[in-house]
Amino acid sequence: MSVLTTALLLQHADASQTGKPSQPGQLDRHGTPDVRKGPNVQNSARELQAAAHTLADRATMPGTSWAVDPRTHQVLVTADRTVVGKRWDRLEAVVGSLGAGMARIQKSAGEFKTFAAGGDAIFGGGARCSLGFNVTTEDGSPGFLTAGHCAVAAQAWSEEAEGAPIGTVQAATFPGDGDFGLVTYDDAATDAPSVVDTGDGRTTQIVRAADATVGLEVSRMGSTTGLQDGVVTGLDATVNYPEGTVTGLIQTDVCAEPGDSGGPLFTVDEGGAGSAVGLTSGGSGDCTAGGETFFQPVSTALSAVGAEIGDSG
Numbered sequence: 202m203s204v205l206t207t208a209l210l211l212q213h214a215d216a217s218q219t220g221k222p223s224q225p226g227q228l229d230r231h232g233t234p235d236v237r238k239g240p241n242v243q244n245s246a247r248e249l250q251a252a253a254h255t256l257a258d259r260a261t262m263p264g265t266s267w268a269v270d271p272r273t274h275q276v277l278v279t280a281d282r283t284v285v286g287k288r289w290d291r292l293e294a295v296v297g298s299l300g301a302g303m304a305r306i307q308k309s310a311g312e313f314k315t316f317a318a319g320g321d322a323i324f325g326g327g328a329r330c331s332l333g334f335n336v337t338t339e340d341g342s343p344g345f346l347t348a349g350h351c352a353v354a355a356q357a358w359s360e361e362a363e364g365a366p367i368g369t370v371q372a373a374t375f376p377g378d379g380d381f382g383l384v385t386y387d388d389a390a391t392d393a394p395s396v397v398d399t400g401d402g403r404t405t406q407i408v409r410a411a412d413a414t415v416g417l418e419v420s421r422m423g424s425t426t427g428l429q430d431g432v433v434t435g436l437d438a439t440v441n442y443p444e445g446t447v448t449g450l451i452q453t454d455v456c457a458e459p460g461d462s463g464g465p466l467f468t469v470d471e472g473g474a475g476s477a478v479g480l481t482s483g484g485s486g487d488c489t490a491g492g493e494t495f496f497q498p499v500s501t502a503l504s505a506v507g508a509e510i511g512d513s514g
Contacts, residue, residue: 244274244303252276252299253439260295262288263443264312266495267304268435268452271415276304277435277452279493281312281485311485321398322424323347324362326355331424331463333480334407334499335393336383336508343393344368344385346502348463348480349375350444352382367391372506376445380482381502395511397465397475399428405469410499410510411476413451419468419478421453423461426488431455440483440495451479451496456488466496477510 244252249269253276256267264283267276278296280289296304323332330351338344345368347358352373357366366387373382386393396404399422413419417433435452457464466479479496486492503509 246271248303249274249276252303253437255299256295256304257439257446260292261441261446262292263441264288265292266438266440266452268438268450270435275302278304278306279309279485280306281309283312309485321360323351323358323360323368324364325351325358325366328354329362330354330358331465331481332384333381333463333465334397334477334510335395336503336510338371338383338385339507342385342389343391344371344383344508345393346480346499346506346508347382347384348482348497349373349380349382350482351463352384358384374505376442376447379449379501379505380447380497381480381505383502383506383508397422397467405467405475406473407467407475407477407510409474409476410503411468411478412500413478413496413498417468417478419453419455419466421455421457421461421464421466421481421494423457423464423481425458425461426456429456429488431494434493438495442483447482447495449498449501450482451498453494453496454491455484455494456486456492457481457484457494458487466499 253267253269264281265279267278270277280292284292296306321332323330328351330347333346335343335345352370353375356370358368359366368384368386371383371385374380395407397407398404413433413436415433415436419431419433421429431454433451433453438450438452439446439448440450462481464481465477466481468476468478477499479499480502482495482497484492484494
């Protein structure tokens with residue numbers, strides 16, 4: 202099997218707000234972020250963390266997300282199409298209260314929602330999701346990581362719709378401090394190679410887990426749009442889905458579409474060796490117009506469930 206996971210994907214489109222923002226970091230009448238502080242912004246890590254905490258306390262509502270961009274030393278706040286009227290006013294006011302240049306808003310016309318499918322498909326409880334990365338569990342048995350919102354949807358998973366189960370959920374987190382789950386194979390002798398199926402009979406060997414950094418070039422695999430590339434644009438992102446708030450995610454400009462949910466995020470070095478970086482959690486837009494996608498950091502998931510990338514051999 203290859204690597205799969207599931208995603209919660211947003212949808213981008215244009216949306217506009219009338220009126221000129223009263224504070225830097227808000228949108229102008231054309232929907233463009235007002236960042237008058239520009240490249241000279243030097244907010245400290247402590248200030249950025251405090252700003253994120255303020256957003257969590259005062260602006261947590263479905264359809265919003267925020268992530269720290271260490272390159273601009275700002276918090277990037279995203280609002281989807283459901284954030285209008287008094288809810289938009291509330292979000293704009295909270296961002297403005299953070300101070301000039303502390304945060305900026307971008308508007309999406311799509312809506313945060315979950316999707317299930319991508320990579321090598323797995324099926325459970327009427328849902329289609331994707332296997333993330335094959336792992337070795339604490340007791341040496343084979344298993345795999347997938348998205349938490351898949352793992353909470355069904356206890357048993359199969360390789361085919363209505364097929365015989367191949368694995369059972371052992372741990373799941375969603376919503377809350379991440380979006381990941383651990384599934385162990387029912388047959389301890391299952392051949393679970395540490396590879397990503399990148400299509401056309403090709404695979405990438407995954408030899409390690411790696412942390413994301415802003416600007417890192419990454420690839421994502423999904424059953425709808427196949428192999429797609431992009432870069433990491435933010436870290437420690439918070440996304441407010443209808444099902445609840447998820448924190449600690451990676452934000453990227455990689456496109457995705459419904460059905461790509463759960464596809465693996467990874468990098469490949471010059472020698473062809475791959476590093477597991479993330480599990481697809483959600484996103485926006487499509488692979489025609491472009492978009493953005495959020496991912497669960499693999500290193501955090503591995504630590505939480507006590508597993509390692511690769512097989513025990």
